[in-house]
Amino acid sequence: MGDIQASREVAQSPNLKLARNLAISMASRAVALAREPKNIKSELHFIQERCGLLEEENKRLRDGYDNGVAPEEDDLVRLQLEALLAEKSRLAQENANLTRENQSLMQPVEYHQLTSQDLDLSYEDVVQGMRLDFSSPLGKIDSGDEGSEYDDGVPVTPADNLEALSSPDE
Incomplete structure (x- = not known):
């Protein structure tokens, strides 16, 4: 039973716990570092393909400028x-x-x-030269002179005898 008790003491010691945690973190770090070259290789492959496409496009554009603008671009x-x-x-x-x-x-x-x-x-010229009488014809009864004029020379409509204004044909 002494062995079991000694192994328990060893397992519970703080140094052992720190060492175990350190080993676990180092293992996870090693796994992450192992994945990193794979990611870098795939990115490198993608960049190489993109570089090849850009080189082809660059060559095509240079040839197009040497010979004039490309026909499809010219039409557009x-x-x-x-x-x-x-x-x-x-x-x-x-x-x-x-x-x-x-x-x-x-x-x-x-x-x-x-x-x-x-x-x-x-x-304005016409109105200034004209003297208009807007008074009622009934208010001015003439003494019997038909067609008479006032002293100032303005003609007045006769009030009593309107038959004198009618045409002689009737």
């Missing part, structure tokens, strides 16, 4: 330029139409402004 650029020119032409046409429409709308506005000014001035 030409189609884009044609589309842009068509859009530019359409916008220029629309702009010209809107400019003409704007000018044609400005002409009536200017005409209206000029005629309004002329009418206002001529209306």
Whole structure:
């Protein structure tokens, strides 16, 4: 029984626990380090493939620039330029139409402004030269003179005898 008790003491000693934990961490670290070269090799393989593709593309682009632009790129650029020119032409046409429409709308506005000014001035001249009598015709009964005028020369509508204004055919 002494052996069992001695092994228990050894198993429970703090140094042994530290050593065991250290061994476990070192083993896990060794496993991680063993995986790392595999990851690095796969990344290296991917980078080599990508480098080869870029070298091929670079060579193709150099050859294309030496011989002119590649035909598929030339066609694409030409189609884009044609589309842009068509859009530019359409916008220029629309702009010209809107400019003409704007000018044609400005002409009536200017005409209206000029005629309004002329009418206002001529209306003021007419109103200033005219003496209008808005009093009731019943309020002014003449003494019997039909068609008489006031002393100032303004004609007055006769109040009593409206038959004198009717036409002689009736």
